[in-house]
Amino acid sequence: MTESGMGRRSFFKGGLTVTAVGALGLGWAGRAAAAAVPTPRIYSTSEWNARPASGAITVENHKPTYIVVHHTVDPGxxxxTSLEHAFKISRDIQNFHMDTRGWIDTGQQFTNSRGGHVTEGRHRSLEILRxxxxxxxxxxxxxHNSECLGIENEGLYSKEDVPPALWNSLVNLVAYIAHQYGIAPAMIKGHRDFNSTECPGTVLYNRLPELRTAVxxxxxxxxxxxxxxxxxxKPGDSGRNVLRAQRLLRAKGADVPADGVFGASTKDGVAAFAAQHGLSRDICAATAATDETGFLGSDVWPLxxxxxxxxxxxxxxxxx
Structure with a gap:
């Protein structure tokens, strides 16, 4: 899949309030610039011995609108928690993205390890962020790649929580990025806010309000x-929203039951509907073996x- 159409980056897988500052006419950028925000240690691509990109790096001539949180899934x-491990993870991700996905470089701009070590992902991301x-x-x-800046967090957070070291480094990194670009905390999102994917895992996704508050x-x-x-x-779900989705799909001509159970036929119906509207079938696959085809989320509901x-x-x- 080409980069322009892809979605998942996986490697195998006491200041002023918003109202008060707005009244002063400073805007979010003014607030962020006025805050004393620490600069996190971010290890560059040269420090973890990245391969050269196989194509030209595109630099958008504008600031990103969103900061997007992901999880890597693999290696679990x-x-x-060592720095050496963080460097290896960065190399493994790049190898998978370039050799298996066929992309020019690592998909995400930054990677955050379980030991709290932050590395630059795609070349030039750190330089341009500064x-x-x-x-x-x-x-x-x-x-949405032209408007998003992505952070991969090492691990799988569908059921387990993130370790404190990763959480603390995530808060510091996101705060620094928000400060640099004047991005409001409300614009800190999870991958599933854009595509039909489990990413960044239900547990981490449910902590995003806490992340916004901390930032x-x-x-x-x-x-x-x-x-x-x-x-x-996703498959296995049941209840009111599944029934609502099935009825809406049927109204659009999809061949799905209306029983409130997200079974195989509903999965196939969602996948066909998504493909019909140009949404990639493997856009959110977390690993080469994990299939999220037929998940129904933020890019399908509006349709x-x-x-x-x-x-x-x-x-x-x-x-x-």
């Missing part, structure tokens, strides 16, 4: 009210809005 939740006016285009969020504290500002998110449905309905109304209904 290792107990190894400038604070542009960003390197990665390959980690399908159809807001570093930046010295309050965080805006959380907006409803799209539910992620199911009934005539006369609205995206916001459907999202609110699903969140009720």
């Amino acid at each position: 939740n290792s107990s190894e 400038g604070g006016k542009q960003h390197v285009q990665g390959a980690n969020v399908g159809n 807001g504290k570093v930046l010295g500002s309050a965080v805006e009210r959380e907006e409803p998110t799209w539910p992620l449905l 199911l809005v009934p005539p006369g309905g609205s995206v916001s109304a459907l999202r609110a209904d699903l969140s009720a």
